[in-house]
Amino acid sequence: MTYHWWDVYKLRAPSAGKESPSSSSSTRYCTMASLANLLVSLLLIAIFSPTPILCYLNQASVRVQQGATNTSAYHTYIVLVEPPPFNADEDMYHHCYESFLPSSRDGDSGKARLVHSYTKVFSGFATMLTDGELDAVAKKPGFVRAFKEKTRYLMTTRTPKFLGLRNSTGFWRDASYGKGVIVGLLDTGIYAKHGSFDDRDIPSPPARWKGSCKATRCNNKLIGAKSFVKHEDTDDEDGHGTHTSSTAAGNFIINASYHGMAAGTASGVAPGAHIAMYKVCNSVGCYESDILAGLDAAIKDGVDVLSISIGLGDKFDKDPIAIGLFSAMSKGIVVVCSGGNDGAEPHSIKNDAPWLITVAAGSVDRSFDVGVNLGNGMSLHGEALNQVAKPMSKMYPLLYSEAQRDCNYMLNHVVAQKIVVCDSEAPWFVDSILQAGAAGVVLVNKASDGYTVTLDDDNSGVVQMSAVLRAYAASSSSRWARASFSYHNTFLGYRPAPVVASFSSRGPSKHFPGVLKPDILAPGLNILAASPWTESKIGPFNILSGTSMAAPHISGVAALIKGLHPDWSPAAVKSAMMTTAYVVNSTGGSVLDEKHGKADAYAMGVGHVNPTRAADPGLVYDLGVIDYAGYICWLLGDRGLATIVRNKSLTCAKLPKVRDVELNYPTITVPLKPTALMVNRTVTNVGPPSSTYVAKLDMPKSLTARVTPNKLVFSKAGEKKTFSVSVSGKGVHGQKHVEGSLSWVSTRHVVRSPIIAVPNLPESPPSQESF
CATH class of the missing domain: 3.50.30.30 (Glucose Oxidase; domain 1)
Known part of the structure; x- marks a missing residue:
């Protein structure tokens, strides 16, 4: 009969879990004829032996031979392992992870080599290993995958009014300025004493909040502050985190300016929301293991919105951060990311996973x-x-x-x-x-x-x-x-505005071109927000530019929407912003790019965010874990599903494979070809219970589109309707893609989705061996 580590763990003496484990041990598995003998023997071992707790069936000790590898060539690896089949506590996870680590003859402990332990982003840990030790760890049962750590980099008054937010009126008032919503940020820390983080008129955090605050000042505004950068506190020595957090949810400050410039009342987009800062970066950069530790804590603590102005660019099954952010999304957290500052070149977009809101940067007036x-x-x-x-x-x-x-x-x-x-x-x-x-x-x-x-x-x-x-x-x-x-x-009142900034990265995604990225445009050029250098030349406010500045604007809007609709999924919040965005600038013409040509969807996504309309979108395109799982099966197969979704009850054999063009996204991307391609979408009624929507197509002459049915009639809130869109056409000389749009129009709402037809768009997933 075979037994698992957790059966033994439950019988351990309470004090045993506090002992310092050693990695030197004999065999870590056992098959015995008698259950009684097994329990007695292993209980004695658990109480008196420093051996780490066993995690997986047939877990054998692996010893690295001295001289077999260059022990000085250590790298930080992020290791994913299978989770236990029950709710283990932190101590159980920690001992499990230690048991994976190899031992060497000098008796170094696994405990000392753990950099971070993860339980919410995925089951896994960060550790220092040589290549030879990694090979040994990879042979252990329960090992899933390892990623060599990379360094990531940051994407670095007027905007509430530019976004249509007015104090004491309209949407801002109706959404209570985001009160009760928790905005978490993974960034460079925070200058807690800044006036933007005063808690005037801010209620106590909601009961679901489980976090703690280790800043120099904590209150009802700044309810969380933790540092995951080694040997550093939560203070912001870079200025980036203070700027982004005040942009998303800073409180009102009158007479704000930068040396008299941009004078007025400053505030974040959701000035009533709570802030939780997770310091994972400094002026040098951001290590992946620290980012994941901060993300793990944010999920445990109970944030509602997560704002990340850090560049992620790998294919998402090769990117532990994107995998961790899938976990955040699956737990109901709206994840907002900057699109990157790599300029106007095609395929330069970052943070392109479909479960993220990817933000481009534009100007204000x-x-x-x-x-x-x-x-x-x-x-x-x-x-x-x-x-x-x-x-x-x-x-x-x-x-x-x-x-x-x-x-x-x-x-x-x-x-x-x-x-x-x-x-x-x-x-x-x-x-x-x-x-x-x-x-x-x-x-x-x-x-x-x-x-x-x-x-x-x-x-x-x-x-x-x-x-x-x-x-x-x-x-x-x-x-x-x-x-x-x-x-x-x-x-x-400077015109035209908005204009897409030249530094804002462009789509399509080089990895996943069938899903439009970026998603949406927000202010990111010359943005005034809080600064930690109150006594220096810069002063209490600074002006910065980047998609780093655009992302927290969207995070703030997401917080306002969550305040009004706390039961909406992350995809519903995302859809509400995307389908209500505007594509007209202050002169009445199209939103422009940096050279004052018409901005295309790969520069601005669906258009510029419109918070007031996003609060009441009428219809939303919803998505959940099962939908994404079907897409991952089509794209990456069972290996990708196991890596990203990590749910043993879901297999690609049991799931319908969802093509990229069929993912229930608020945009429609299809191949440009003369034969019609039909795709399906499903919308959910979040407007009046009884409402009727009529399809309106706005297409160039080179495209032909048809919507079936062309009328959607709803009789209750939450009702879903599915429709089909067929698109065919031919390319126009010199154009890399052709754009049109589909709008569902009722007496109160216009729900707009761009249609992008792309020549040579792959109609089958890339070879899964490449992943």
Whole structure:
């Protein structure tokens, strides 16, 4: 008869679990004829022996031979193992994980080599191993998969009004500003004493909250703060985490500004929500093992929304973070991630798993305006973070070299009483140029940045602008190549807005092109939010740009929606935002890209978030674990299912395989071909119980689409209806894809889904051997 480790564990003396285990042991499995003899023998071993508790059937000790591997070549590995078939406590998991670790002749303990233990993101642990030791661990029963740790990197006032949120009125008031919702962030820590984290009018955290706070100040606003970075507390030495957390859920602060710029009342998108900070990064980067430890804690603690401005880019069965985030989603947590800052190149999008909300970055209708007045009478638009009260009283010669655009080369010339023009992508030596007597510096974008001006220099006399000035400086005669600055401070109502930022990463996903990414656009350019450097030159507020800044805007909107609809699934919250997004800018035209061309779906997703409409979407496209499991079966087979979903009751033989184009996503991506392809979608009524929706197609001439049925009639809340969409067409010369849209229209709602037809879109999954 064969017995399992957990049967023995339940009989252990209470004190036995506190002993320090050693990895040196004899055989860790036993088959005995007598149950009584087995229990007596193993109980004595459990009480008196330092041997780690056995975790899996036929668990044999593996000893690594000295000299068999380079023991100095240790790496951190994240190891996934099978979970026990019951609810084990933390101590049981910990001893189980120790039993996996090999022992060496010098008697080192497994306990000392565990970096982190995980129980919620998946069953597994992070540990230091040589390659030879990893091979030994991989041979043990219960081992699933191991990932070599990688370092990940961060994606680095006005926005509530730009998003249509007004104090004491409308959606903000109806959603109680997010009160009772817990927003967790995996980031660089938090400056807890900042006014954004005061708890004025914030109620006590809900009873479901299980976390703790280890910050310098904890209250009803900042209810959680933990550090998973070795030897560091929860303080924010980088500034990123303080900025993102205040953007998502910072409280109201009047008279906020950056040296007088962007003055007004600052607040997060969900100013009434609670904040829980999990420090998993510092200024160096973010180690995967720490990210997973923070994620594991966030799931245990009971967060409702998780905001992650960290880049994930691997295929999701090879990415332990994406796998852990699947666990978070499966437990009802809305997971929001930044889309990446790799610019306007196709296939640069990060965080592309379909269970994540992937956010692109755009501008708002605010400019820190400086007029660059030229000798030919023209005035060009620039921006500056540090402005003086009066314009320049005279014009100064422009100093520019087409051959030497870097700012440091300008020091080879006489710069005194000149305005130096150099490249914004190499702004070093700006301080030296000003100290050498230059009248000013203009940092000019590279051409690919278009009209996006990412402000990052706060020296007085420095203006940043698009590449328009470069042509003037290079072509004008010395007599007319002159300029002066006029300062206009903060200009509100700047148009057009929103515009997709040049740094915002683009789709399609290079791994999974059948699901549109990014999902949605949100403010991410020159965003004012809290800073930890209250006593420094920067001050209590800082202006930063990146999809890191866009993601917490969506996290805040998700918190507001969860406050109104606490029973909605993560997919329903996501669908509500996506199907109500807008695609029209402040001038009445289409949302534009960085070069002021029409932004496509691979730049902005479905469009720009509209919080007020998202609170009442009418219909949602819902998805659950079973739906994703069917998709994973189609894409990756049983191995992918076992790695990501980790539910032994689910097998690909029992699940319908769901093609990427058939996943019940709020967008529709299909191959572009002359023969029609039909896909199905199911919508759930979350609006009035009795309502009727009529299909409206907006398609280019090159596409033909048909919806069956073209009318959906609902009689109760929660009712589901399935419809089919067939699409056929032909490519247009020079276009890599063709876009249209399907809208379901009722008397109160418009539920819009983009339709993207892509030439050569794979109609079968890639070879599973590649995974």
